[in-house]
Amino acid sequence: MLRGGIIGLGIKGTQYIELISQDPRTEVAGIYDIDKAKTEELAKKHGLRGFASAKEMFEEADLDFVYIGTPDFAHTEYVLQAAGYGVNILVEKPMATSYEEALEMAEAVKKSGVKLQVAFSNRFNQPFIQVKNAVDSGEVGEILSINTKLNDTIYVPTKMLSWASRSTPAWFLMSHTMDMASWLKGKRAKTIYATGVKQHLVKMGIDTYDALQALVTYEDGTQAFFESQWVSPEGAPMIFDFKFDLVGTKGSISVDTQDQMFHITKDSLKYRGTMDMRVNGRLLGQTAFTYQAFIDALEKGIQPSPSIEDGLENVKMLVAVHESAATGKVITVN
Ligand SMILES: NC(=O)c1ccc[n+]([C@@H]2O[C@H](COP(=O)([O-])OP(=O)(O)OC[C@H]3O[C@@H](n4cnc5c(N)ncnc54)[C@H](O)[C@@H]3O)[C@@H](O)[C@H]2O)c1
Incomplete structure (x- = not known):
């Protein structure tokens, strides 16, 4: 079972709690949001482990991958951290809001050898x-x-x-x-x-x-x-x-x-x-297909698509x- 972490627990992050939980290949091993009350509330609601910082989650949750669903301008820090800890990454679009940051991400990902997919769900x-x-x-x-x-x-x-x-x-x-x-x-x-x-x-x-x-x-x-x-x-x-x-x-x-x-x-x-609907209690549609493509790539050991080059x-x-x-x-x- 692949262990997934989630950073950013807003509209997209909460969808990913559901997606990671419902996929028989994966489980939610940790969640983190800058809003401590939100982290605690969702951890309690779904019986998950909430962390006080992303660093703590990377150090303690033994993650295979992380989903980054923070606001557009707040992806970089976590992509760099995940790459540093050797954790595969599914990051929301746009990958970054500056080209320098996107390049820094690409270098860190290349250096660490982790896999990264940009969630261009369309x-x-x-x-x-x-x-x-x-x-x-x-x-x-x-x-x-x-x-x-x-x-x-x-x-x-x-x-x-x-x-x-x-x-x-x-x-x-x-x-x-x-x-x-x-x-x-x-x-x-x-x-x-x-x-x-x-x-x-x-x-x-x-x-x-x-x-x-x-x-x-x-x-x-x-x-x-x-x-x-x-x-x-x-x-x-x-x-x-x-x-x-x-x-x-x-x-x-x-x-x-x-x-x-x-x-x-x-x-x-x-x-x-x-586009995103529940069928027999499972969330299906473009967001689920985006996630499944990422997990398929991790399981096959291939580079996911849309790739970091697409993001750049x-x-x-x-x-x-x-x-x-x-x-x-x-x-x-x-
Ligand atoms: N792929 C798609 O179709 C799609 C659709 C909507 C949004 N998005 C993207 O997903 C990302 C999140 O969007 P959303 O609609 O879920 O936003 P949101 O505002 O609902 O959620 C963002 C969450 O991140 C938390 N947060 C803010 N700054 C943080 C930080 N520095 N560290 C940790 N947590 C932080 C907030 O507290 C909030 O809970 C954005 O990049 C957005 O463009 C993608």
């Missing part, structure tokens, strides 16, 4: 598995253009996340769509031009972008456009709006995950998420998005 989101299959089979030919939109309602930066001012819609949302484009194309970005709007949330005391838009030109001359904003009205039927269109030389593909295939209407219309490239692109939005310049990425 690679395991069912419609996108079909997109990848169609692209890889050559059905749509060579990809010429991609157009993506991944937006959230204003609930996310104002009520769901306490740390939105230390992230942006690009770190939190565009990290997904940029990774998907790189994954599907198998090409690296050459230049990025981005613009951003910083008005509405700033007025509400949350110092971050409302919206960011980026135009990426890849090394083969093809292009992709990315929009991410997190200020849609809370009345939207779904917390996110995710659209993905690509055009190739032989055909096009269009995905709209806004419609989650289930609609319920009371005083207003709501879609209900079908993603951070490099997102750093360029922020630099371009701040300076108005086209940034050369590779």
Whole structure:
């Protein structure tokens, strides 16, 4: 049985308590959150061992792997620690919020020889598995253009996340769509031009972008456009709006995950998420598939995917998005 630790016990971390516990190959050997009361409460609720620090957990829990579900800006310290203790790592996206930190992680992981997967869970989101299959089979030919939109309602930066001012819609949302484009194309970005709007949330005391838009030109001359904003009205039927269109030389593909295939209407219309669902008491869907892929790789002794290189490239692109939005310049990425 593989022994897993969890660092960061928020929305994602608590999902991972469930995922690690329900997989017959793994068990939760320790949990830690900077919020001591939360660690203690969840340890008591699930009969787990809570630790007062990550260091203590690495030293005492005999971990085979750790899941890092801390806020976007707080992954680095724990990746470095885990690598130092020889513990395999599943880290949330974006891998880091600075390229220097991402590079430091990559060096530490390489030096220690541990395995690292970045939890780009949309690679395991069912419609996108079909997109990848169609692209890889050559059905749509060579990809010429991609157009993506991944937006959230204003609930996310104002009520769901306490740390939105230390992230942006690009770190939190565009990290997904940029990774998907790189994954599907198998090409690296050459230049990025981005613009951003910083008005509405700033007025509400949350110092971050409302919206960011980026135009990426890849090394083969093809292009992709990315929009991410997190200020849609809370009345939207779904917390996110995710659209993905690509055009190739032989055909096009269009995905709209806004419609989650289930609609319920009371005083207003709501879609209900079908990406992560309980079936016979087990949490299944894209997050579970992400986790299973990581454990499969550990069991087979192979490098997991999405890899640390995917994480690094993603951070490099997102750093360029922020630099371009701040300076108005086209940034050369590779
Ligand atoms: N893969 C996906 O689809 C997906 C979806 C949502 C969020 N995420 C990512 O997962 C990460 C966590 O997001 P969330 O929505 O669970 O956030 P959250 O705010 O619900 O949870 C974060 C937890 O980390 C704890 N924390 C904060 N700073 C810490 C530190 N320095 N050390 C230890 N614990 C600390 C907080 O107390 C909180 O319990 C983020 O990087 C986010 O972008 C990924």
